[in-house]
Amino acid sequence: MHSNLASAAVVPRPLAGRPVLSPGMKRALARFGWAVVSVGLFTGLWELLWAIGWADPKLLPPPHVFLGNIPDQARFFNTATRWQIGVNPADGPxxxxxxxxxxxxxxxxxxxxxxxxxxxxxxxxxxxxxxxxxxxxxxxxxxxxxxxxxxxxxxxxxxxxxxxxxxxxxxxxxxxxxxxxxxxxxxxxxxxxxxxxxxxxxxxxxxxxxxxxxxxxxxxxxxxxxxxxxxxxxxxxxxxxxxxxxxGLGQVIMMARNTFNPSLVFFTIALIGLxxxxxxxxxxxxxxxxxxxxxxxxxxxxxx
CATH class of the missing domain: 1.10.3720.10 (MetI-like)
Structure with a gap:
C-alpha cells in the first residue's frame, strides 16, 4: 500500500491548465519557426538594399511595395476575359x-x-x-x-x-x-x-x-x-x-513582362513560391x- 503511494508520488504529472505538446507537434512548430526566420532574413536583406538605395524600386520593388497592395495586384489576374474581343476587361470575376x-x-x-x-x-x-x-x-x-x-x-x-x-x-x-x-x-x-x-x-x-x-x-x-x-x-x-x-500564373507573368510591371512579376513569383x-x-x-x-x-x- 505504502509502496504504491510512494511510486505514484514520484510520477511526473503535467501541470494543470498547461497544454502538453506531442513530439511531432514540437518538431512542426520548430520547422515553422525556422521557416519564418529564413524568409524574414531574406525579406529583411531585400528591404535593407532598398533602404540604402542599392535596389531600384522601379526594377526591384521591395516586398512591402508589391505585397502592400494586394487588391491592386489581384485585378491583373483576370486574364481569361482580358484579351477577348468585344468583352469589357472589367467584366467577369x-x-x-x-x-x-x-x-x-x-x-x-x-x-x-x-x-x-x-x-x-x-x-x-x-x-x-x-x-x-x-x-x-x-x-x-x-x-x-x-x-x-x-x-x-x-x-x-x-x-x-x-x-x-x-x-x-x-x-x-x-x-x-x-x-x-x-x-x-x-x-x-x-x-x-x-x-x-x-x-x-x-x-x-x-x-x-x-x-x-x-x-x-x-x-x-x-x-x-x-x-x-x-x-x-x-x-x-x-x-x-x-x-x-x-x-494561368504563367500568363500573368507574361502579361506583367509585356507591360513592364515589376511589382506584378514579383507578386506572382511570391505566390508561386508559396x-x-x-x-x-x-x-x-x-x-x-x-x-x-x-x-x-x-x-x-x-x-x-
Whole structure:
C-alpha cells in the first residue's frame, strides 16, 4: 500500500491548465519557426538594399511595395476575359475570385500531370524489368529522349493538343516521365537480392515478387524523386501557360513582362513560391500515409 503511494508520488504529472505538446507537434512548430526566420532574413536583406538605395524600386520593388497592395495586384489576374474581343476587361470575376481561379487552374495542371507521369513512369519502369522484350523495344528510345529539355516539347504539345489545358499537362508529364522511368529501373536494380531470394524460397512467383517485394521496396525513393520533380513541374507549367493556355500564373507573368510591371512579376513569383511550398508539404503528407511501413526515424521520412 505504502509502496504504491510512494511510486505514484514520484510520477511526473503535467501541470494543470498547461497544454502538453506531442513530439511531432514540437518538431512542426520548430520547422515553422525556422521557416519564418529564413524568409524574414531574406525579406529583411531585400528591404535593407532598398533602404540604402542599392535596389531600384522601379526594377526591384521591395516586398512591402508589391505585397502592400494586394487588391491592386489581384485585378491583373483576370486574364481569361482580358484579351477577348468585344468583352469589357472589367467584366467577369472579382479580383480575388480571379486570383483563386488562376491558382486553381495552374495547380490542377501541375497535379494532374504529376499523377499521370507517376503512374505511367512507374508502370513503364516495372514492365521494362519484368519483360525482356519490352525492355529491348522501349528502353533505348526512353534513354534517347531523356536528355531533351521539356521546353523543346512545347511546339509538339501545341501541334498535337492545340490551345487549352492539354498542352500544359502534357508538358508536365514529359518533364517527369523519362527521368522517373530511369529512376524506377535503377531502384529495381538496387533492391536487395536477399529479399528476392527469401521470397523465392517461400515459393513466390515472379508476379508476387514484384507486387509484394520489389514495388514496396522502391516506393520510398520514388516518392522522394517525385517530390523533387514537383518543383520542376511548376517551372514547366508556367512556360506552357505563357504560350498555350488562356489563363494561368504563367500568363500573368507574361502579361506583367509585356507591360513592364515589376511589382506584378514579383507578386506572382511570391505566390508561386508559396504554392510550391504548400504542394511539397501536401506531398509529404501523402508520402507519410502511403509509406506506412517505413518508420519515421528512417531517412525517407526524416525532417517531416
Amino acid at each position: 472579382s479580383p480575388y475570385e480571379a486570383v483563386l481561379i488562376t491558382i486553381g487552374a495552374t495547380a490542377m495542371r501541375v497535379f494532374v500531370g504529376l499523377l499521370i507521369a507517376a503512374v505511367l513512369s512507374i508502370a513503364t519502369g516495372v514492365l521494362i524489368r519484368y519483360f525482356g522484350l519490352f525492355e529491348k523495344l522501349v528502353l533505348p528510345t526512353i534513354t534517347l529522349l531523356s536528355p531533351v529539355s521539356p521546353i523543346a516539347w512545347l511546339p509538339v504539345a501545341i501541334f498535337i493538343f492545340g490551345i487549352g489545358n492539354a498542352p500544359a499537362i502534357f508538358m508536365v508529364v514529359v518533364a517527369l516521365f523519362f527521368h522517373m522511368v530511369l529512376s524506377t529501373i535503377s531502384q529495381i536494380d538496387n533492391v536487395s537480392r536477399a529479399f528476392i531470394n527469401v521470397a523465392r524460397t517461400m515459393g513466390a512467383t515472379k508476379r508476387q515478387i514484384y507486387a509484394r517485394v520489389i514495388i514496396p521496396a522502391i516506393l520510398p525513393q520514388l516518392l522522394i524523386v517525385l517530390r523533387l520533380n514537383l518543383f520542376g513541374a511548376w517551372m514547366v507549367v508556367l512556360v506552357a501557360e505563357s504560350t498555350g493556355v488562356g489563363f 504554392l510550391g511550398f504548400l504542394s511539397d508539404w501536401l506531398l509529404r503528407l501523402v508520402q507519410r500515409r502511403v509509406l506506412y511501413w517505413v518508420p519515421e526515424t528512417a531517412g525517407v521520412l526524416r525532417g517531416l
